[in-house]
Amino acid sequence: MSTIRISRIVKETKVEGPGLRYALWVQGCPIRCEGCFNPHTWDMNGGEIRNIDDIVCEIEAVLGTSPELEGITLLGGEPFSQAYELSVLARKVKGMGLSVVTFSGYDYETIRQSGHNGWRRLLQETDLLIDGPFIQSLHDLSRPWIGSRNQQYRFLTNRYKELEASLTSIDNKLEIRLHPDGTITANGMARISDLELLRELGYQSKEVKE
Ligand code: SF4
Numbered sequence: 455m456s457t458i459r460i461s462r463i464v465k466e467t468k469v470e471g472p473g474l475r476y477a478l479w480v481q482g483c484p485i486r487c488e489g490c491f492n493p494h495t496w497d498m499n500g501g502e503i504r505n506i507d508d509i510v511c512e513i514e515a516v517l518g519t520s521p522e523l524e525g526i527t528l529l530g531g532e533p534f535s536q537a538y539e540l541s542v543l544a545r546k547v548k549g550m551g552l553s554v555v556t557f558s559g560y561d562y563e564t565i566r567q568s569g570h571n572g573w574r575r576l577l578q579e580t581d582l583l584i585d586g587p588f589i590q591s592l593h594d595l596s597r598p599w600i601g602s603r604n605q606q607y608r609f610l611t612n613r614y615k616e617l618e619a620s621l622t623s624i625d626n627k628l629e630i631r632l633h634p635d636g637t638i639t640a641n642g643m644a645r646i647s648d649l650e651l652l653r654e655l656g657y658q659s660k661e662v663k664e
Pocket of ligand 1: 491559588
């Protein structure tokens with residue numbers, strides 16, 4: 455049975471790509487960018503192991519209650535460290551009519567030229583790839599969903615091609631959730647001042663891109 459090592463799932467979010475999305479942060483990242491705001495996702499042995507079929511069932515359930523669900527977003531951690539498994543998941547959700555947005559700390563050319571079967575498969579299943587590591591000195595929040603100027607949008611299918619000309623009109627946003635047990639979680643893009651405020655409020659789990 456195929457599995458994915460995950461850090462976190464947010465079943466419905468509007469700040470991790472176009473429209474309403476099911477976001478899955480994988481666990482494990484070998485890239486280790488200086489200034490990464492999710493270092494707890496680096497450990498290749500951390501997180502939780504989930505069956506792909508269970509995740510597909512969960513996505514089907516979200517789609518049942520929220521038919522406006524656009525697709526899934528794969529981020530991390532480093533999705534290409536579990537590329538084959540994520541390509542299996544991506545193919546199944548595309549069969550449900552959903553789109554796939556994938557983030558990677560590797561740049562597009564490195565992925566394309568890797569010759570790695572799993573990397574090729576995940577690329578084939580991805581509609582929109584957002585590539586490149588987070589580089590602190592190039593920090594920039596002027597474009598949606600990404601935090602540094604080197605990172606790029608690669609429209610690999612026609613699914614979101616029309617967004618290419620209007621990206622700058624899409625705002626970066628942060629979603630903050632207050633849970634019944636008093637914990638606070640957040641995802642999306644944050645300014646340093648937002649993070650300082652969140653930390654004052656007791657925020658610990660990150661999954662936030664600065
Ligand atoms: S920013 Fe992304 S690619 Fe870079 S270390 Fe953090 S999780 Fe890995």
